[in-house]
Amino acid sequence: MCMSLAGQLNKIALAYKMLKLNEDTYGNDNSSPDRVLQDFKSIISVHARVIIEMSSFYEMVRPIVLTQIAIVSNTLVFLTFVMTLNARNGEQEDFLQTTKLFSAIPMVLLELFLPCYLFGNINEYKDSINFALYSSNWTDSNIDVKRLIVLTMAMNNAHQLKIKVTPNKIVNMEIFANVCI
Template identity: 35%
Template sequence: MAMMKVKLFMTIMKPIVLIHVAISSGLFIMLSNSFLMLFLAKESFTYTIVNLFKIGTGIFYICLQLLLYCHLFDNINLKREFVNLGIYSCDWTMRNLKLKKLLLLTMKINDANQRTMKVSMRKIVNLNLFVNVLTTSYNIVSVMVRTLTK
């Protein structure tokens, strides 16, 4: 029953989450670049401070949303793995054969139903994806700084 609920949840939420994560990732990278370009611009001080605050608030908000999505789906994946660990960690060696077979079947079902929110075949929506977005943004910003300061 719980697996069916997780499957239904993932089916409904997958397009919404993937679109939101893709848009948030792109916006985070673009806003961090805009923040840097505005920071290095030679305009009036008050105009620059106001716009830096606006863009900085946007970066913080998008970063928080992306972190929330990545953390929650990472938490779902970890909880599912902890269920298998809990099943295996119970005192199954001292039980009868019927319970051993039931536990083995339960573990196989849990392993077969590994429903994860995947962006691509290898990328999963988890905290590693969040770190990849931050790293990509940092790499782009550092290249821009080197280019603009030369």
């Protein structure tokens, strides 16, 4: 589902970026002002549906992801602690136990990496939508298009859909790096 949301947000950003909103391009093929405005409104409606879908997905997944990150982080610390204790003893049985524990670390890191990477991608694509809107050459367009651009940017910013560990820390690759270090 995370890959699907990231792909949809990426396609929306590309659609906004490719939309010709300035009046100089209206004379081309199917680029009448009404057609461009209709295309723009259809992209906005798809964007709104994706935000609603994202909101319901995050509402369902947020407690699971935060619990998983907390458990995996604590497991990683515990494995490191036990491996250090076993390595200090230096006995043959402890060496085998340390090897077993060491082999579990890649799986634990993968469990931590995947949600951080996937939700980081979603955040990145969602943030790229405003940049795509701003880059769509809207300054030369008429006032209706300018209003729609501003309202669409406000709609994208109004829904700060990010899974947060704390009020300031977002689930992304930075959290992964902080836990690993």
